Amino acid sequence: MRYFLTLAYNGARYNGWQIQPDAPSVQETLEQACRTILQQPIDITGCGRTDAGVHARYYVAHFDAEGVLPERFLVGLNSLLPDDIAVYSVQAMHADAHARYDAYERSYIYYISLRKDPFRTQTAWYYPQHRLLNLDRMQEVADLLPQYKAFFPFCKTHSGVDSYLCDLKSARWELQANDHLLLFHITANRFLRGMVRLIVGASIQAGAGLIQVEDVRTALEEQKMLKKSLSVPPQGLFLTEVKYKS
Numbered sequence: 001m002r003y004f005l006t007l008a009y010n011g012a013r014y015n016g017w018q019i020q021p022d023a024p025s026v027q028e029t030l031e032q033a034c035r036t037i038l039q040q041p042i043d044i045t046g047c048g049r050t051d052a053g054v055h056a057r058y059y060v061a062h063f064d065a066e067g068v069l070p071e072r073f074l075v076g077l078n079s080l081l082p083d084d085i086a087v088y089s090v091q092a093m094h095a096d097a098h099a100r101y102d103a104y105e106r107s108y109i110y111y112i113s114l115r116k117d118p119f120r121t122q123t124a125w126y127y128p129q130h131r132l133l134n135l136d137r138m139q140e141v142a143d144l145l146p147q148y149k150a151f152f153p154f155c156k157t158h159s160g161v162d163s164y165l166c167d168l169k170s171a172r173w174e175l176q177a178n179d180h181l182l183l184f185h186i187t188a189n190r191f192l193r194g195m196v197r198l199i200v201g202a203s204i205q206a207g208a209g210l211i212q213v214e215d216v217r218t219a220l221e222e223q224k225m226l227k228k229s230l231s232v233p234p235q236g237l238f239l240t241e242v243k244y245k246s
Contacts, residue, residue: 001064001065001066001067001068001069001092002062002063002064002092002093002094002095002097003062003063003064003065003069003090003091003092003093004060004061004062004090004091004093004097004099005030005044005060005061005062005063005087005089005090006058006059006060006087006088006089007030007056007059007060007061007085007086007087007088008055008056008057008058008059008085008086008088009026009055009056009059009084009085009086010055010084010085010122010123011026011050011052011053011054011055011056011084011234012053012055012084012122012235013084014026014029014052014053014084015052016049016050016051016052016053016054017046017048017049017050017056017059018046018049019031026046026050026085027044027046027061029081029082029085030044030061030081030085030087031043031044031063033077033080033081034063034065034077036080037070037073037076037077037080038065038069038070040065040066042063042064042065043063043064044061044062044063045061045062045063045098045099045100046059046060046061046099046100047059047060047061047099047100047103047106047242048100048103048106048190048191048239048242049193050237050239051193051194051197051234051237052234053233053234053235054234054235054237054238054239055123055235055237055238055239056238056239057238057239057240058239058240058241058242059239059242060099060103060242060244061099062093062097062098062099069090073090074087074089074090102244102245103242103243103244104189104243104244104245105169105187105188105189105241105242105243106187106188106189106190106191106239106241106242106243107185107186107187107239107240107241107242108185108186108187108191108196108237108238108239108240109183109184109185109186109237109238109240110125110183110184110186110196110197110200110232110236110237110238111123111124111125111181111182111183111236111237111238112124112125112126112127112130112181112182112183112184112200112236113125113126113127113180113181113236114127114130114180114181114182115180116128117180121235122235123235123236123238124181124235124236125232125233125235125236127182127204129208130182132207132208132209133182133204133207133208134206134207134208134209135173135175135182135207137206137207137209137213138173138203138204138206138207139172139173140206140213141199141202141203141206141213141216142171142172142173142184142186142199142203143171144213144216144217144220145168145171145186145199145220146168146169146170146171147220148168148220149165149166149167150164150165150166150220150223151164151165151166151168151192151195151220152164152223152224152225153198153202153216153219153220153223153224153225153226153229154192154194154195154198154199154202155192155193155194155195155198156192156193156194156195156198156231159192159193159194161192161193164192164223166188166189166190166191166192166195167188167189167190168186168187168188169187169188169189170185170186170187171184171185171186171187171199172184172185173185173203184196184199184200184203186199187241194231196237197231197232197233197234197237198229198230198231200232200236201229201230201231201232202216202226202229202230204230204232205228205230210228211226211227211228215227
């Protein structure tokens with residue numbers, strides 16, 4: 001049987017989703033817990049990769065297992081998992097269902113803290129120079145993105161991807177003044193490695209006057225890297241939604 005899991009994790013102490021040599025990963029931690037309960041080899045496929053330190057409020061993965069799952073599988077799985085990983089549901093699927101390839105849309109939110117907050121050190125990026133930012137220019141950068149299909153300027157170097165094409169649906173900035181937060185929302189069918197963090201960095205630089213919005217437009221038109229690229233820290237980034245056709 002093939003099963004889909006929905007889960008969430010705090011990625012602060014993991015070297016990303018994917019199994020890495022000599023470094024903890026969410027995938028490996030989840031596989032070990034499943035193998036312990038089911039007493040059989042279990043390989044888990046995720047809906048995508050998240051980098052070291054990146055979080056997921058909503059994540060989907062699948063695995064194949066012999067036989068029917070134990071009645072209290074979820075309870076047992078969560079009891080074995082560390083506190084920073086939680087599995088919310090398990091669902092039997094048809095044999096060809098795929099957590100990664102069947103997903104047609106993914107959404108991320110990047111959190112920027114506008115004041116020093118000891119309770120957000122793992123879940124937001126504190127940016128003390130926020131008063132210097134021009135939010136209109138930052139939104140201008142966001143508004144450029146859906147006009148393009150290729151995003152080479154916003155892909156981490158040496159990523160080894162075959163295509164830089166993404167169907168980017170929406171991108172917007174949101175100020176939550178009462179909570180001292182600045183949020184960047186973005187939705188696309190797929191994302192390149194480091195893409196969201198580089199886009200946030202370009203927006204920050206434009207908002208601070210370090211680059212011009214036209215610099216971003218030119219980079220996208222010519223599919224070249226920005227002369228000044230900034231990849232913001234991972235702790236502010238959350239995968240928040242993954243959509244599948246019903």
